[in-house]
Amino acid sequence: MNEGAQLTQAEAGPRYEVFHTDCPARDMVDHVTSRWGIWVLISLRSNDLRFYELRDSIQGISEKMLAQTLRALVKDGLVWRAVEPTTPPQVTYGLSEFGREVSEPLTDLFDRITRRLPPRSPG
Template identity: 80%
Template sequence: MTGSVQRIRAEAAGPYEVFHTDCPARDVVDHVTSRWGVWVLISLRSNDLRFYELRESIRGVSEKMLAQTLRALVQDGLVWREVEPTTPPQVTYGLTEFGRDIGEPLTELFDRITRRLPPRDAG
């Protein structure tokens, strides 16, 4: 009996309805595709970075916006956060397996765009 109850619950839950405003998957998509979310995922694709290294790698982002973006991506399970108990604390960020999986097509998109743009003038 327990198995049938669980199966009914799973079937009732169904797929995510991403076009509904209350869908949790939509929140993740919003965070990933936000102005700074894309850049965080691309910046962390090859190295784990400390907060200030990440801020320096993403030109134009404020500390406040980077902190908000990282908080959302950590909560979504795309980015991990590690705090070293030093004075002051050193905080390092990196991509989770989920974050690497999501970041891969973003990196491919970025690479395709930069390959298709005309060459930049050296002067």
């Protein structure tokens, strides 16, 4: 039997060995599940947003962390970045098709958790 639940083969061919530290898929999983990555993906599910709109939608994130998180998610192909040549340039971010696919279970997880929490009291 193979080591635990490690994925090495699938019907379509070889798979990434995600439990190995040198697996390229592991970096992407780390980016998606990072403290801020999950919130960026969930925030972009409903609308494409400019940098400051995105920052304002995620309370507690610094501009530095948002920029780093977006850079990683763009590099991974989960988020696209469009720059309008205005002064100052306007940068808009949105989910790629792959980003939508990856963020769907994250949104489902968030919804399941919030449904289980007791109702918030007003105030």
